[in-house]
Amino acid sequence: MEGPSHLVQVVVVGAGIVGAAVAYEAARAGAEVVLVDKSLPASGVTADSFAWIGGPRGGDAPDPSTVLRRRVLQDYRRLEDEVPGLRVRWRGALMWGEEQLDDGRLAPGERLVDAREVGLLEPRLKARPIRALHLESHGAIDPVAVTQALARAAQEHGARLMANSAVTALDLRDRQVTGVRTSTGSLPADTVVVTAGVDAPMLCGPLGFDLPVAPSPALLMRFTAPPGLVRTLVATPHLEVREAADGHLLVAAGYSGEIDHDDLRRAGEMMLHRLTATFDAPDIELVSVRLGTRPMPADELPIIGPVPGVGGVYIAVMHSGVTLAPTAGRLIASEIVHGVEAGQLAGLRPARFRSRAEWRPQRRADA
Missing domain, CATH: 3.30.9.10 (D-Amino Acid Oxidase, subunit A, domain 2)
Known part of the structure; x- marks a missing residue:
């Protein structure tokens, strides 16, 4: 995989499985990555996941996340080949x-x-x-072991892990996020990727964006x-x-x-x-x-993409993070490092919540 034309600085906020997957893919793509967490990797809700891995079922009604879910099993098998220590128990359901x-x-x-x-x-x-x-074709993972394997692999590609360092705010200048402030200092960034789960709305609020996640x-x-x-x-x-x-x-x-x-x-x-x-x-x-x-996003669909009206900040929050992490991480890294817009994410952008008057709930097929 070719690296970016210039060294892109990426700060990933939250070292759960989604954040670890983004850090791994971005570092592998050639970005300068810092993965920051208020505790240790996989110490939050990732550790409490049942961790069932599977794609959409035949009887599920399609929704904007379906195209993403169809690649999950393929991406997990790819990561099994790429990442030392990453294993899926392919026992079916x-x-x-x-x-x-x-x-x-x-x-x-x-x-x-x-x-x-x-x-x-x-x-x-x-x-x-x-x-x-x-x-x-379904399986299950140990979400803590997989997250730790992704974090280690990210570091092997040059990423830096900052554990026990809480992000207290995003630095904002002229509607552009330029980095993050943490309990242990400030970090500059071209792009900040917020994968902080239920903490994400707190970080997005000062940007003037009400992230509808509960x-x-x-x-x-x-x-x-x-x-x-x-x-x-x-x-x-x-x-x-x-x-x-x-x-x-x-x-x-x-x-x-x-x-x-x-x-x-x-x-x-x-x-x-x-x-x-x-x-x-x-x-x-x-x-x-x-x-x-x-x-849980308000419409139960993943929220993945740039924050509307603010540069330099990207959101990746989803209920089924353990399932979607490898596919979401791959597409997010391609967008933020190479600037390649992922059509698979078109219906999942944060901009769909820009106007509450225009928002209508959409049902997600599965969790």
Whole structure:
């Protein structure tokens, strides 16, 4: 890959998986990159992700993010080849009970399976559905390990990591962002890429841009279990569970108003009963329940692109950051380093929120 005609200075704010992917791709493209985080890489909501990797399903209604999602699996496989230590567990996903399964709406890599095949895929299920959807190409990652691998690879390409350094403001002169102010000093930049999740609106506010992003809490539960109890990623209306690389089970659960650690423990115990009712394994034990807060744009679509009316600042905020990171990072780096506008991002620009009077919500196909 050819470098830029001049050395582009890029500061990436937020070392979650999206920020790490942008830093890696921009450094690899020849930019001078600084990746800044108020803590350590992947110490925020990235660590609390269920980390299911997959493209759009055959029954999903298209939306402006669909073209982005169609490249996710290909980009993850590319990164597996490029980045040392970056691994995806390609075990597929098994779904049932969500909707009427229709042969006519299957995408490539999807197939309907009967109870016998369900039993072959998940032999420890107590009750097998008559019909299920097998997403053969889907996988999962350890989001902390992947983020750390991307950050290391970015540094190998010359990027600098500034951990434990909070960005307090963007430097603005004549409607042009010229860098950032941090708790440990100032950094100049040609472009500042804000990948700070729920903190992004605070940084954009002084620019005169109201970034419509709200916190979206969810629970991530961890259980000990016999190895191989869950072989694929199992998703039903009442349970999303997969095996992590360390052999623990991870369960994603919706937020139900939990306000303290006792509430979190009770939610975990309820899920424990659900697991033992679903799988033939009486010796599952609750390890932990974490509350993560992902960013949710007002229309539920990713927000990726320059801030309208302000030069030198670029936003990359999305609910499904773990899924989209490799594709978004590649396209963002191409835009900010080489100036190549990505048509795949056309419907996701921050400018769609410029006028509240003109804004109309658009539904996103999947999270």
